[in-house]
Amino acid sequence: MAKTTSRIIKVDELARVEGEGALKLRISQGEIKDLQFRIHEPPRFFEALLRGRIYADAPDITSRICGICPVAYIMGSSQAMEDALGVRVTGPLRDLRRLVYCAEWIESHVLHVFLLHAPDFLGYQDAILISKDHPELVATALRLKKLGNRILEVIGGRAIHPVNLKVGGVHKIPSKAEVQSLAEELKWAIETSEGLVKAVSAFDFPDYSYDYNCVAMRHSDEYAICEGRLVSSKGLDIDIASFEEHFSEEHVSHSNALHGVADTGKPYLVGPIARYNLNFEQLSPLAQATAKDCGLPRMIDNPFMSIAVRMVEVLYTCQEALRLVENYEEPDAACVEITPRAGEGFGCTEAPRGICYHHYKLDDQGRITFAKIMPPTSQNQKQIERDLWGVVERYMDLSDDDLKWRCEQAIRNYDPCISCATHFLKLTVDRD
Amino acid sequence: MATAKKPRLAVWKFSSCDGCQLSLLDLEDELLTVADAVEIGFFLEATRAEVKGPYDISLVEGSVSTPHDIKRIQKVRRQSKVLITIGACATSGGIQALRNINDTDDFIKCVYAHPEYISTLETSTPICEHVKVDFELRGCPVDKYQLLEVLNAALNGRKPNIPTHSQCIECKLSGTVCVMVSKQIPCLGPVTQAGCGNICPSCNRGCYGCFGPAEAANPAALSHHLLEAGMSLEQASHFYRSFNANADAFRDESARLEELNG
Numbered sequence: 072m073a074k075t076t077s078r079i080i081k082v083d084e085l086a087r088v089e090g091e092g093a094l095k096l097r098i099s100q101g102e103i104k105d106l107q108f109r110i111h112e113p114p115r116f117f118e119a120l121l122r123g124r125i126y127a128d129a130p131d132i133t134s135r136i137c138g139i140c141p142v143a144y145i146m147g148s149s150q151a152m153e154d155a156l157g158v159r160v161t162g163p164l165r166d167l168r169r170l171v172y173c174a175e176w177i178e179s180h181v182l183h184v185f186l187l188h189a190p191d192f193l194g195y196q197d198a199i200l201i202s203k204d205h206p207e208l209v210a211t212a213l214r215l216k217k218l219g220n221r222i223l224e225v226i227g228g229r230a231i232h233p234v235n236l237k238v239g240g241v242h243k244i245p246s247k248a249e250v251q252s253l254a255e256e257l258k259w260a261i262e263t264s265e266g267l268v269k270a271v272s273a274f275d276f277p278d279y280s281y282d283y284n285c286v287a288m289r290h291s292d293e294y295a296i297c298e299g300r301l302v303s304s305k306g307l308d309i310d311i312a313s314f315e316e317h318f319s320e321e322h323v324s325h326s327n328a329l330h331g332v333a334d335t336g337k338p339y340l341v342g343p344i345a346r347y348n349l350n351f352e353q354l355s356p357l358a359q360a361t362a363k364d365c366g367l368p369r370m371i372d373n374p375f376m377s378i379a380v381r382m383v384e385v386l387y388t389c390q391e392a393l394r395l396v397e398n399y400e401e402p403d404a405a406c407v408e409i410t411p412r413a414g415e416g417f418g419c420t421e422a423p424r425g426i427c428y429h430h431y432k433l434d435d436q437g438r439i440t441f442a443k444i445m446p447p448t449s450q451n452q453k454q455i456e457r458d459l460w461g462v463v464e465r466y467m468d469l470s471d472d473d474l475k476w477r478c479e480q481a482i483r484n485y486d487p488c489i490s491c492a493t494h495f496l497k498l499t500v501d502r503d
Numbered sequence: 504m505a506t507a508k509k510p511r512l513a514v515w516k517f518s519s520c521d522g523c524q525l526s527l528l529d530l531e532d533e534l535l536t537v538a539d540a541v542e543i544g545f546f547l548e549a550t551r552a553e554v555k556g557p558y559d560i561s562l563v564e565g566s567v568s569t570p571h572d573i574k575r576i577q578k579v580r581r582q583s584k585v586l587i588t589i590g591a592c593a594t595s596g597g598i599q600a601l602r603n604i605n606d607t608d609d610f611i612k613c614v615y616a617h618p619e620y621i622s623t624l625e626t627s628t629p630i631c632e633h634v635k636v637d638f639e640l641r642g643c644p645v646d647k648y649q650l651l652e653v654l655n656a657a658l659n660g661r662k663p664n665i666p667t668h669s670q671c672i673e674c675k676l677s678g679t680v681c682v683m684v685s686k687q688i689p690c691l692g693p694v695t696q697a698g699c700g701n702i703c704p705s706c707n708r709g710c711y712g713c714f715g716p717a718e719a720a721n722p723a724a725l726s727h728h729l730l731e732a733g734m735s736l737e738q739a740s741h742f743y744r745s746f747n748a749n750a751d752a753f754r755d756e757s758a759r760l761e762e763l764n765g
Contacts, residue, residue: 084547113518113568114623115599119609124741131711135598135746138522138644186528186549197550199538209535217531228706229699230529231522231644232713235706242708405707479551488521 080471080478087187087197087483094478096463103463108456108482121442126152126411126433127238133429133444134232137488139182142175142227143422145236146297147429147444152238155416155433156409163402164240165297170250170395171226171236172296172420173388177260178219178230179423180343180381180388183486184271185212188378191480192274208270211263215385218256222392225249240406250399257393264386265361272365272379277477279462280372283454284333285345286318288421294353294387295346296421302349303339311419314428320449331450338453341425342485343380344371358387374458374484381486411437422447424486448487455485510559510658513545515579517565517572518599518627522644523590524548524564530647537651540658556582560657563636566592568599568627580634585657588630589650591643591746595715598643600627600749604758627749638663643713643746646698666697669717670710673697679704689729691742694720694752712745716752726760736764 078098085092097105117136121129129148134141146168153160160168185208186198195201202209220230226245227233235242283304288311290299301317302308309317317334333339348370351359362383371380411433418429425447432441462481466474514524528534528549544554561583567573580586588594596603603626630636640653640663649665656663666672670692674681682688682704690709692701696717703710716722722743729739740760743753 087547087549087551113572115518115568115597115627116602117598120598120601120605125738128741128745132598132745135520135522135643138520138525141520141522182525182528190551196552197543199535199543199550200552202535202538206535213531213534216529220529220531228702231525234703234708234711241706242703243706476551 078471080475082475082479085479085482087190087479092482092487094459094482096459096478098463098467101467103460106456106460106463108452108459110452118442118444121431121439124439126156126431126437126439129431129439129442130237131232131234136444136446138231139179139488140175140422140424140427141232142172142223142236143420143427144429144444145233146172146420147418147422147427148431149236149238149418150298150420151416151418151429151431152433153407153416154418155414155431156238156412156437157414158239158407158409160240160407163400164405164407166395166399167226167241167245167402168236169297170392170399171223171233173392173395174219174222174226176219176296176388176423177385177392178216178223179486180385181212181216181219183423183483184267184378184381184385185209185216187486188480188483189271189274191476191483192276192378211267215260215263215267218253218260221256222253225253237406239409240402240404242405244401244405247399247401250396253396254393257389257396260389261357261386261393264382264389265357268361268379268382268386269365271382272362272367274378276373276375277462277466277480278373279375279458279465279481281374281458281461283340283344283348283372284337285348286333286339286341286426286450287345287349288419288426289350290353294350294391298420301419301426303333304345304348311428312417314417314419314445315430315443318445318450320445321453331445332453338457339450340454341447341450342377342423343384343425344374344377345425346421347371347380347383354383354387355390357390358383361386374481377484377486411435424448424488425450446488448485451485451487455482455487458484509540509542511544511554511557512541513556513558513561513579513583514548515545515561515563515565516547517563517576517593517630518568519565519590519592519597521548521564523593523642523650524562526589526645526647526650527562530651533651537654558583559585560654561586562654563588563593563630564590566596566599566627566629567624567633569623572624573633576630576633585637586630586634587638587640587653587657588636589640589642589645589653591641591713591715592627593630594639594641594750595629595747596627596749598746598748601744602627603749604744604754629749640665641696641714642698646700649698667718668697669693669720670695670697670699670701670704670714673699673701674704677701677705682707682709683728683732687732689732689734689742691725693717693725694722712743712747712753715747715750720752722752722756723759726756736760740764
């Protein structure tokens with residue numbers, strides 16, 4: 072019998088992610104025999120509990136899918152309802168939505184880049200330990216994160232689960248003075264972010280690449296956040312209403328999260344790298360120039376560079392937020408007029424982690440009869456497993472502890488929001 | 504370095520959206536001071552480092568919704584001197600407790616292609632239904648400054664200063680005009696515990712009950728006004744059925760309204 076060296080590596084509870092997940096890996100004679108990325112976040116059945124509720128309840132209920140990116144759920148469900156009810160939100164109200172969404176990107180990205188992911192690149196267990204050696208870096212990150220939250224509070228009334236956003240608009244129009252009070256800190260944030268892109272781009276990125284099928288939204292006039300068509304690096308260009316014809320969900324036994332698959336049966340990538348690769352030219356001139364100066368390639372195929380792309384997006388969204396703040400004029404009405412009716416609607420926005428898709432049907436009283444939500448992390452889950460496979464093959468020679476940490480780092484490339492995906496991680500490496 | 508032993512803190516997650524533990528990381532101005540006052544023993548969202556129990560203070564987010572959760576919460580209790588639950592999921596069962604009044608099998612079939620892969624309980628329940636809880640902090644999400652107050656109190660061995668009166672008192676104290684009286688906007692403020700900073704009435708919106716029932720709430724009296732203001736029985740029943748749908752006062756009132764609706 073051939074000599075066997077068996078390794079089992081387990082990460083039972085993945086840290087520095089939002090929610091609960093695990094990884095199980097079995098290696099025999101230098102070959103991966105089994106790799107499972109599990110989501111054991113308990114199911115919460117949002118699509119079921121929405122049935123029978125009035126359309127107006129959807130934003131507040133779906134925001135509770137995720138405490139990190141509630142705006143993504145509020146926007147996606149609101150726009151899907153507006154589609155079903157035959158109304159459109161335009162002008163200053165639309166600008167307010169883009170502004171509050173920029174704030175969520177800033178808050179979520181900065182949280183992930185500095186508090187959750189940077190410790191992997193700098194060799195620390197957590198950001199609090201980084202702050203012992205580099206207090207100014209962590210203090211700057213926290214100030215930037217706080218700005219994201221402050222914008223959320225000014226427009227949305229609350230940072231986590233904002234209360235002022237609704238189907239058709241807002242409950243209360245934020246005053247011009249309140250909105251413009253954000254400008255000074257945003258100017259600081261733009262200058263600071265430029266430096267932080269440089270700092271993060273100088274990290275040592277592990278060697279791994281993949282030919283991703285990137286999927287993101289694209290808008291004719293702007294770097295898509297709130298709306299647009301869906302495009303891919305394989306040439307797809309569709310209306311969001313056709314999403315389900317091209318993408319589906321698989322239910323696998325080892326996970327409580329449904330896995331997203333493209334119609335080719337293959338994994339696809341959503342999130343910062345997908346957006347950057349597909350829509351780079353729509354970033355601001357400063358964001359483009361900073362990325363180039365920092366040596367980031369035009370097309371990124373190394374997922375470990377996602378941390379730098381997030382920081383480029385923070386720079387962009389700070390500029391975009393400042394533009395929206397400076398041009399803000401109070402809308403005439405807080406909300407468009409809505410008459411409940413039967414209908415079917417679709418909503419898709421770029422959550423910080425990638426496209427977040429909503430589809431609802433309403434009865435003639437405006438009650439929800441059908442709901443389908445595809446959060447970004449479930450769409451990325453199959454790709455995460457594929458990346459892990461490649462990373463383990465590339466770094467097989469590392470010790471179990473180092474391999475385990477490298478795998479965790481690879482998963483955190485996706486800023487996986489496991490709470491969202493349930494409908495997500497522990498690592499078990501099993502080497503024979 | 505100081506040699507005095509710092510209190511060991513653990514943060515646990517059950518079924519939830521992560522928003523309440525995020526509130527801790529959202530204390531941007533106070534986070535590093537808090538982190539310096541304690542030894543973080545277990546806090547998955549923030550660190551991969553782990554110090555074994557026992558823990559002086561455990562913060563628990565999320566509801567009990569799987570068979571495994573029941574065993575896990577008992578283990579957390581055994582390891583914790585002080586156990587504090589944070590947020591609507593942990594204190595009432597959360598939005599996912601809507602399954603308690605519906606058929607869970609039907610819910611699973613609605614979302615998952617292979618119901619046989621799913622291990623879940625018929626109900627989503629608060630932590631206090633399973634183990635002794637030393638303090639419950641309400642909110643969906645919790646207010647970060649209330650969280651800081653509760654932590655501060657626990658670290659100093661005193662009772663936290665968290666009011667249990669209704670939102671109405673909070674509105675009066677801050678001079679926020681009553682949206683129900685002035686604009687006829689349905690509001691759960693009279694029966695909901697204060698603590699959020701009356702953010703909804705400040706946005707011309709009625710309170711929607713994130714902080715759960717206030718002490719000695721009388722929802723039947725409020726429902727009378729909601730119906731008078733033009734809400735249907737179904738709308739009024741649903742009004743109580745959100746993040747604290749499984750809290751006694753809200754659950755009973757929504758069931759009563761549903762029964763009246765027939």
